[in-house]
Amino acid sequence: MRSLLRVASENPRVLLVTGDLGFGVLDEFRAKCASQFYNVGVAEQNLAGVAAGFALSGHIVFTYSIGNFPTLRCLEQVRNDICYHRADVKIVTVGGGMAYGSLGVSHFATEDLAILRALPEMTVVAPGDPVEVEQLVPQIVARPGPVYLRLGRAGEKPLHQRGTQVRLGTPTRARQGSDVLLLTAGGMLPVALEAAGLLETDGTSAEVHSVHTVKPLDSEAICRLASQFSIVVTCEEHTCLGGLGGAVAEVLLEAGIRPAFRRFALPAAFPTGVGSQEFLRTVNALDANALRALVRSLISLRRSQSFLSAQP
Amino acid sequence: MTERLSVEELRRLAKEIRLISLEMISRANASHVGTVFSCVETLACLYGAILRVRPDDPQWSDRDRFVMSKGHGAAGLYATLALRGFFPRERLNEFYVDGGSLYGHVTHTGVPGVDASTGALGHGLALAVGLAAGAARLAAQWRVFALLSDGECDEGSTWEAVLLAPAWKLFNLTAIVDYNKIQSLGRVAEVIPLEPFADKWRAFGWDTREVDGHDVGALLNCLDPEAWQPAGDRPRCIIAHTIKGKGVSFMEDDLLWHYRIPKGEEYERARAELERSA
Numbered sequence: 001m002r003s004l005l006r007v008a009s010e011n012p013r014v015l016l017v018t019g020d021l022g023f024g025v026l027d028e029f030r031a032k033c034a035s036q037f038y039n040v041g042v043a044e045q046n047l048a049g050v051a052a053g054f055a056l057s058g059h060i061v062f063t064y065s066i067g068n069f070p071t072l073r074c075l076e077q078v079r080n081d082i083c084y085h086r087a088d089v090k091i092v093t094v095g096g097g098m099a100y101g102s103l104g105v106s107h108f109a110t111e112d113l114a115i116l117r118a119l120p121e122m123t124v125v126a127p128g129d130p131v132e133v134e135q136l137v138p139q140i141v142a143r144p145g146p147v148y149l150r151l152g153r154a155g156e157k158p159l160h161q162r163g164t165q166v167r168l169g170t171p172t173r174a175r176q177g178s179d180v181l182l183l184t185a186g187g188m189l190p191v192a193l194e195a196a197g198l199l200e201t202d203g204t205s206a207e208v209h210s211v212h213t214v215k216p217l218d219s220e221a222i223c224r225l226a227s228q229f230s231i232v233v234t235c236e237e238h239t240c241l242g243g244l245g246g247a248v249a250e251v252l253l254e255a256g257i258r259p260a261f262r263r264f265a266l267p268a269a270f271p272t273g274v275g276s277q278e279f280l281r282t283v284n285a286l287d288a289n290a291l292r293a294l295v296r297s298l299i300s301l302r303r304s305q306s307f308l309s310a311q312p
Numbered sequence: 313m314t315e316r317l318s319v320e321e322l323r324r325l326a327k328e329i330r331l332i333s334l335e336m337i338s339r340a341n342a343s344h345v346g347t348v349f350s351c352v353e354t355l356a357c358l359y360g361a362i363l364r365v366r367p368d369d370p371q372w373s374d375r376d377r378f379v380m381s382k383g384h385g386a387a388g389l390y391a392t393l394a395l396r397g398f399f400p401r402e403r404l405n406e407f408y409v410d411g412g413s414l415y416g417h418v419t420h421t422g423v424p425g426v427d428a429s430t431g432a433l434g435h436g437l438a439l440a441v442g443l444a445a446g447a448a449r450l451a452a453q454w455r456v457f458a459l460l461s462d463g464e465c466d467e468g469s470t471w472e473a474v475l476l477a478p479a480w481k482l483f484n485l486t487a488i489v490d491y492n493k494i495q496s497l498g499r500v501a502e503v504i505p506l507e508p509f510a511d512k513w514r515a516f517g518w519d520t521r522e523v524d525g526h527d528v529g530a531l532l533n534c535l536d537p538e539a540w541q542p543a544g545d546r547p548r549c550i551i552a553h554t555i556k557g558k559g560v561s562f563m564e565d566d567l568l569w570h571y572r573i574p575k576g577e578e579y580e581r582a583r584a585e586l587e588r589s590a
Contacts, residue, residue, distance in 0.1 A: 035449070046438045046472035053442015056427065057377075058450065077469070080432055081439055085420065 001025055001154075003137035004062060004092075008033045014141060015054055019047040019065040025094075025154060026064065044069045048077035048089075055087035060141055067095040067109030071116060071148065078146075083121040086145045091116075096126060096150040096186050097237025098284075101276040109150065110266055113185065114242025116148040117215045125168070126150040126236075126244075128189030128210035129159040135166035136212065143168065152187040159189055160210075169213045171221055177207035180295050181229035181259075183222070184210050185244040188235040188264075191281065194288035199295055206295070214244050219251040226252055231298045232259040237286060240265040260298045264291050317360040322528045323590065326356040328395055330559050330586050332404065333387040338579045340408035342416055346557040346569035347461065348388035350492035353526050354459060354535075354552055355392045362535045364454065367397035370424040376454050377443045379428045381436020382461035382490060383417040389426070390414055398425035434467025436460060437487060441473045444485035444547075455484045455537055463495030466504050471516075478517025481545035486537065487518070489549070490525065492556040494567050510551050518549040525552030560585050 005028060008014040016029055017038040030037045040046045047070055051061040063070050070091050071078065082089045093109060100107035117124050125140065125147060127133045133151065140147050159174060166172050174189060175196050182192040189210045196206035209225065211217070211234075226232050232252070234245040245263030252261065266284055273283035281287040317325060329352045337345045359365070363376045380389050387407060394401045406412035413422060417431030427443075430436050440458035447454055464470055477485055491509065493500045500506055513520040519542030523534045533539055534550045542548055556570070557563030560582040563574075574582050 038445070040472075040476055043472040043476070045434075045469035046441070046476055049435055049438025049469070049473065050442035050445065050476070053439045053444070054446045055442070056439070057443050057446025057452075059446055076432055077435060077438070080429065081435055084429055 001029060003134045005029050005032060007138055007141050008036050011060070011141070012036065013058060014060045014062070016062045016064060017047060017051050017054070019044050019063070019069055021065045021069070044073040045077050048074040049081050051089045052077070052081035052085055052087040055082075055089050056085060060088045060090070062090045062092050064092045066100070067093050067107060067112065071109075071112055075115065079119055082146045083119050086121055088144060088146075090140055090147040090149060092149045092151065094151050094153060096152050098271055098277050098280045099152045099187065101280060102274055104274075105270050108271060110238050110271065111241070112148075112150060113214055113236065113238050113244065114246065117242065117247065121145050122215065123147040123213070124150070124215040125213055126186030127212045128172075128174070128184055128186060130156055131158045131160040131164060132166045132172065132210060132212050136168055139168040150186055156187070157190070159193060166212070169216065170218050171209040171211045171225070173207070173209050175206065175208040177205040179204045179229070180206040180231045180233065180299075181225055182206050182208045182291075183232065183234045183244065183248060184208065185212070185214050185234075185236040185238070187237055191286070191288050191291060192235045195291035195295070198288055198292040202292070202296065204295065204299060211244055214247060217247045217251060219255070222248055222251050223255045223257055226257050226259055230259055230302060231295065232261050233264050233291070233295060233298070235264040235291060237281070238265055239268050241268050260302055262294060262298060264294055319529050319532065322353075322356045322360045322532070325360050325395060326352045326528065327586065327589060329356060329388055329391045331583065332391040332395070332401075334574060334579070334582055334586065336387045336391065336404050336407045338574045339405070341573050342387065342408045343571045343573060344384045344387065344416075345572075345574055346494070346563055346566070347382065347492070348385050349558045349560070349563065350525070350554040350556050351382070351385055351459060351490040351552075352388055352558070353528055353531055354488055354490065355388055357528060357531045357535050358457060359392045359396045361532060363457065365425065367425065370398055374452065374454050377427050377440070377456045379430065379436040379440045379443070379456070379458040380418045381430055381440070381458050381464060382433070383430030383436075386414070386416055386418045389418055390423070393423075393425040399423070433461065433464035434469040437470050437473035440485060440487070441477050441480070441482060444477070444482040445480055447484055448482065455486070457486045457488065460487060460489045461495075462489060462491045462493060462500050462506060465489065465506055466495070474513065474516045474518070477547040482547045483542070483545040485547040486535070487547065487549045488535070489551050490554055491551050492554045494556045494565070494570065496570065498567060513549040513551070517546060519546045520549040520551065522551045522553060525554035526558055559589060
């Protein structure tokens with residue numbers, strides 16, 4: 001939000017429109033850029049339509065709400081009014097994946113990447129840490145047309161090293177390795193880095209890239225990276241359908257690149273369990289231990305396959 | 313800007329819009345002739361006298377914005393735009409046909425004079441609210457008009473926008489409801505009654521007038537923001553009482569002509585009636 005405040009204070013055409021959410025979070029923006037702040041009330045269809053109208057009158061509009069509300073609730077407005085008009089509307093959601101923990105399924109954004117990715121003109125961005133957010137927001141403002149920016153919750157730790165350059169549209173390397181490639185979207189970056197640390201104790205070297213720009217996917221970079229590794233795993237707090245995993249699989253298969261490939265994601269079902277995001281990740285096999293186990297199983301599989309193929 | 317047409321000229325424009333859109337719809341085997349005919353006088357008044365637009369410069373930045381929220385009335389809007397010089401009349405042959413360039417629902421891409429694409433009902437008023445609020449914050453002089461169908465007043469999203477516009481004091485916004493009293497599967501009064509309709513808009517905070525939507529003189533008085541400026545920066549709502557299929561006796565007030573394609577002898581009879589009309 002501070003990144004947005006910075007952009008808005010420099011450009012009076014940048015507006016923030018909320019669907020009556022953001023208690024505490026939007027206070028500073030509201031105080032410092034009062035004339036650029038709008039609240040349409042609890043009315044997400046209106047949020048999307050009004051934002052499109054603002055954009056068509058020459059503004060760059062950020063809409064803000066929780067996970068599914070400014071996206072799925074008003075999907076047709078997003079498609080027809082925002083995307084078809086190539087309106088400069090940047091949809092910002094908080095609570096990506098299961099960040100809202102105990103609040104429940106209504107507040108889990110676990111199909112959003114797939115659904116928003118399917119919309120023409122829409123750019124889909126799911127940053128992995130605050131370093132990425134800070135550098136991506138000005139680039140999102142500068143990019144014409146609709147953007148979906150999926151955030152977690154405030155308070156995530158910076159993961160990238162100081163001085164890391166983050167470019168919209170290009171994956172950002174968070175860890176160098178040689179055996180396994182982990183590609184992450186959004187809040188799975190810390191999980192993948194933790195898993196990479198665990199794998200190191202197993203003698204496996206994992207490289208981790210944050211694919212914050214899920215669409216348009218940098219297929220050239222994905223292919224180049226994937227062809228250097230025999231094992232590739234995509235990681236996302238999202239169902240296994242149509243998100244980063246689907247996007248990467250589409251690209252690799254068409255390019256004829258065939259590493260051992262798995263989607264580390266939620267099953268094609270609603271998550272189970274009540275509890276914090278951390279707890280839910282464990283219950284739903286989406287934590288670092290589960291990722292480590294998946295990678296180890298792929299390594300064993302790979303070994304047995306090469307053993308078999310070596311038999312006369 | 314084109315000059316403002318007289319009441320007599322506007323009536324003639326309305327007649328031409330009916331004849332041309334009838335021909336377009338018939339040739340293209342399209343539907344929605346009834347919905348076009350109910351809003352023809354509104355379109356004629358808007359484009360003939362009210363809207364500050366420049367057909368030779370459709371993207372003129374200070375133009376008034378018009379959102380045809382009832383996007384299924386596209387034939388009427390396209391005929392109006394062609395007659396007012398936004399594009400050549402021959403282009404209307406490209407309506408709704410294989411290899412054409414004009415969709416059956418209002419589309420902005422590649423169509424001079426159209427700012428907003430519609431077709432899914434209940435979208436247009438929110439777009440218009442955003443445009444009007446955008447104009448207000450830019451202190452721009454242009455005004456925003458949205459034409460809604462009565463059927464799309466079933467949409468919750470319409471009422472979200474109805475609720476918001478007065479709260480934001482959108483003095484530069486006018487909503488016109490083409491109240492022809494027939495929606496997709498029946499009479500409005502039987503499907504989802506809207507009455508007391510004008511009172512609903514008033515209760516939401518709109519300065520609201522009811523008018524005979526086929527009376528050009530009365531419509532002009534309502535539509536003209538110079539002639540009717542509500543106190544308290546309220547947005548304006550015009551409930552235009554209209555007749556579906558207006559102008560052709562056997563189409564008037566008949567649900568069938570939401571769908572039926574005027575062909576052959578029916579087409580000829582309709583055309584003859586329209587040509588005979590004043």
